[in-house]
Amino acid sequence: MDDVARLVQLVVNGAASGCIYGLIAFGFVLIYKATEMVNFAQGEIMMLGAFAAYTCVHSFGLNYWVGFAIAVAATAVFGFLLDAVVLRRVIGQPQFAVVMLTLGLAFIFRAGAGLAWTYDSVGFETPFTNRNIKFGSLVLGADNVSIIVGTVILCLVLYLFFSRTRLGIAMQAASQNQLAAYYMGIPVRRVFSLIWAISAGVSAVAAVLVSPVSLIDVNMGILGFKAFAAAVLGGFGSIPGALIGGVIVGIVEQLSGYFLPAGSQDVASNVVLLSVLILRPQGLFGATIRKRV
């Protein structure tokens, strides 16, 4: 019984960190589906969101939920401006130019955050810190449960947004066929910037959700590389795939840290990524289609 409880605990911990990877991967996939750009700075945008929340909650002493909302909104505005000012200019350049551009941006964000806030690790008090939830003999951290619940709620909200609202459907249209969307009178450029805003906002939500579990520092963006594994696992074009991929990566990572020799936890996500790319390059949930010339 003890073993089962331990296993469930590991799986829940893994699923919680997996949800974070999934949310970051969600950001990648959303941008990729719409603009075919890959944002290597997604992890750094999350880091900025975490620092924004830290400023609101810790420095200004605001209520946790108010700080949460302000941080998400601020990060979303930042994402909008990032697209409008920088990324819109490189449309039409080769894909890896955008990869390098966002990698460069990631370094700038890291240094900027170090300059604006601090290079030390910081954290702030949340309603979920150091609390436990008991299910019979099973004890789970409230922080991990809050991450999973928060992710599920966010996914529901986003699902409703994309399927029910005018703007959400316009976004779907713009990412399916830009030209047709233009003809239909959709302001494609503004829609793309809004997609960047949503993606940045989702990263900020991930950042606030993860803050009870891990400290905030400038190197937080490393999580973004693990999210790649999640996105690739899900096929890089599928939003539910990204989330499920994230959960799988998180659980694999936890279990390999427990059952396999030390150090395997660090490479687990990369090994998963490489093997998926080699064995099933279209991802677990994708389909192969030959490129049209």
Next chain:
Amino acid sequence: MQLLFKTRYEQDIGLWKRKRDLGWYLLLVAGLLAVPMFAGEFYVGELGGLFIFAIAGVGLMLLTGYTGLVSLGHAAFLGIGGYTEAILLSKGVPFVFTLPAAAIVTGLAGIAIGVPTLRMSGLYLAIATLAFGSIVTNVFSKWDSVTGGFDGFPVKAPILFGLNLEGPTGVYYLSLAVLCFVMWVAMNVLRSPLGRAMVAIRDSEVSAQSMGINLALYKTIAFALSAAITGLAGALFAHYVRHLAPDSFEILLSIQLVTIVFVGGLGSLHGAIFGAMFMRLLPQGIALIRDDLPGALGRMPGLEPSIFGLILVLSIMFEPHGINGRWRKIKAWFSEFPMHKAAANRRQKSYAKSERLR
């Protein structure tokens, strides 16, 4: 603008566009050979480092600039070359053999990563090489019995025909010789069918395939060649630092290598050299101005990577052809002097190109 009239096919594939280019290059090499006679040890060492990065830059240029495959894991190849060199030397293998061996082992590693990633392009390849690089760095630090783990691995002195080449001057001449060799190889590859096939793959995989180019074969060759050249640079790097540590081959180094290629100018061997010059001179420049910067900015620990990032961003946004492109524009301006038209350099309006499958 001086027009070049080509009368024979040999002129088209010749190594030099004009006879006098050869003269200029010989003059440059002669000048570089003389540098250690008057320059201080520090400058000689720095120039040696520059040559090593230029070699790695040429290797990556063949892959990224000419074949269009982007690799974010080249630091791993640099590391594999460096560790191969150091381990073989410590086993008592003479230096004459360790240097080619480092290139061969790294080339094989390149094939090992190239074959499974053949089906990928662009983005997926970048992510796969990124993962590969991070796995290799982990292996370097965890495989203590071979690599010495975090304690590092001391590199023995290179002895070539009884001549001890340790120290800045030895490494300088060694790297210069290897750089000349690598440039010679790269120039010859590029005018051979292999090089033409690589460029065709870069410009369009589909049309290259339709012309009868075996994509898998040529991509693997490009990967192996690029890895082998980078491995040579890694072996020299081992002698340059004299003590290998696993954390010197982190992702930051991979990104620096790609920055060399991008800032130098994609698709030109000159660009690889210009990029390496930029990459090695910038930290010195930053160190010089750091004291003059106001308070917090001067003491900022992340100043160097952020300036690298900024320059990378600016160069992609405003000068996609890099330093080499800017240099050619300046040359054109002088050669056309009073007749230069601003419109000559105007970029075509670019539209979103879809790499999507459907």
